[in-house]
Amino acid sequence: MKIINVVGARPNFMKMAPIIEAMRSYPDHFQHLLVHTGQHYDEKMSESFFVDLGMPTPDINLGVGSGSHAEQTARIMVEFEKICLREKPQLVIVVGDVNSTMACTITAKKLGIKVAHVEAGLRSRDMSMPEEINRLCTDVLCDYLFTTDHFADENLAAEGVPADKIFFVGNVMIDTLLKHRAMAATLDLGRQLGLAPQGYATLTMHRPGNVDDKNVLTGILEALAEIAREIPIVFPIHPRTRKMAGQFGLDGFFSTGPKVQGLWITAPLGYLEFLHLNMNARFVLTDSGGLQEETTVLGIPCITMRPNTERPITCEVGSNTLVGNSKEKILEQAHRILNGEIPRGLVPEKWDGHAAERIIQVLLEKPC
Numbered sequence: 001m002k003i004i005n006v007v008g009a010r011p012n013f014m015k016m017a018p019i020i021e022a023m024r025s026y027p028d029h030f031q032h033l034l035v036h037t038g039q040h041y042d043e044k045m046s047e048s049f050f051v052d053l054g055m056p057t058p059d060i061n062l063g064v065g066s067g068s069h070a071e072q073t074a075r076i077m078v079e080f081e082k083i084c085l086r087e088k089p090q091l092v093i094v095v096g097d098v099n100s101t102m103a104c105t106i107t108a109k110k111l112g113i114k115v116a117h118v119e120a121g122l123r124s125r126d127m128s129m130p131e132e133i134n135r136l137c138t139d140v141l142c143d144y145l146f147t148t149d150h151f152a153d154e155n156l157a158a159e160g161v162p163a164d165k166i167f168f169v170g171n172v173m174i175d176t177l178l179k180h181r182a183m184a185a186t187l188d189l190g191r192q193l194g195l196a197p198q199g200y201a202t203l204t205m206h207r208p209g210n211v212d213d214k215n216v217l218t219g220i221l222e223a224l225a226e227i228a229r230e231i232p233i234v235f236p237i238h239p240r241t242r243k244m245a246g247q248f249g250l251d252g253f254f255s256t257g258p259k260v261q262g263l264w265i266t267a268p269l270g271y272l273e274f275l276h277l278n279m280n281a282r283f284v285l286t287d288s289g290g291l292q293e294e295t296t297v298l299g300i301p302c303i304t305m306r307p308n309t310e311r312p313i314t315c316e317v318g319s320n321t322l323v324g325n326s327k328e329k330i331l332e333q334a335h336r337i338l339n340g341e342i343p344r345g346l347v348p349e350k351w352d353g354h355a356a357e358r359i360i361q362v363l364l365e366k367p368c
């Protein structure tokens with residue numbers, strides 16, 4: 001079976017790595033190409049992940065870069081169509097919910113190529129999130145829908161997806177986490193930065209809903225600055241957030257350089273470095289999707305600065321709490337944790353390091 005595997009943005013890389021690895025065990029069955037759309041292009045948002053994850057260099061890079069959603073999506077479609085016409089794959093595999101995921105799905109499907117979506121069925125029910133639109137458009141078109149939990153299966157069934165297209169396989173991002181956990185533990189980064197285990201928190205924040213509005217971003221930064229008076233917060237800042245904070249004149253909230261109390265920004269970190277910092281953190285503050293899942297498996301309390309989540313399993317069984325973007329709620333939950341109230345975390349079913357193998361078994365048993 002000839003397959004094109006698609007990646008585009010940072011959260012895609014750790015999802016695709018175990019799929020490629022599992023595919024390589026069956027060289028007689030799978031001929032595969034890796035296409036990087038180039039949605040993320042900074043070294044620290046892209047290349048460094050390929051090195052950390054031991055991923056092959058992409059066979060093709062479409063080099064689309066940034067732009068408005070329409071521009072970025074359109075550029076990916078135009079370039080990906082040429083690749084599909086030239087390579088004639090039988091299957092395209094997409095992961096996650098970024099613009100590259102949706103753009104490549106629509107392109108392949110219109111050429112009559114089958115598409116598999118890994119991490120299908122997640123729903124935030126929040127149409128102001130570009131990712132929700134990407135998820136809906138992708139899932140309605142796909143032929144194989146690989147899911148991470150029972151909520152996703154139920155969402156797809158409720159939308160009328162036939163049961164024989166839905167495969168509950170577990171979580172490929174957790175395959176990657178479990179594979180690299182021991183290696184990340186050996187890093188010396190925390191000590192080099194003067195951060196004692198449990199003596200700091202980590203932060204990621206880049207959602208348009210949190211960073212594109214000056215008042216919202218100011219409120220969140222005020223809350224974070226207050227928490228940072230009690231415990232240092234390490235913030236590997238996303239390019240979008242850096243740009244918006246600069247435009248709004250909010251750089252005064254940030255400090256740079258190690259061993260300072262405060263909201264300490266660093267450049268985006270590599271996969272292993274960030275895993276190392278998260279494993280040893282007292283808690284994690286985030287608006288990302290994947291980190292809600294990673295902290296659930298690590299058993300680290302997670303404060304999610306969003307009003308909703310497409311990953312409710314992390315709140316149902318895991319260590320995640322949703323607090324929205326109100327200053328009071330963010331502070332309240334941080335103080336609960338600092339006062340020793342730790343949410344108990346269980347690991348969801350099939351988040352066991354073998355999701356990619358299950359995907360490959362499905363493709364072997366039901367080839368297209």
Ligand code: UD1
Binds near residue numbers: 042067100130240
């Ligand atoms: C994208 C995904 C989001 C994911 C996030 C992870 C969509 C709709 N969003 O958001 O779901 O959580 O990636 O990081 O696909 N930029 C750089 N260098 C880069 C990439 C981006 O400087 O390598 C800057 C540019 O100014 C760009 C902005 O970041 O305009 C936004 O990039 P974009 O790819 O549109 O979306 P993200 O916010 O990264």
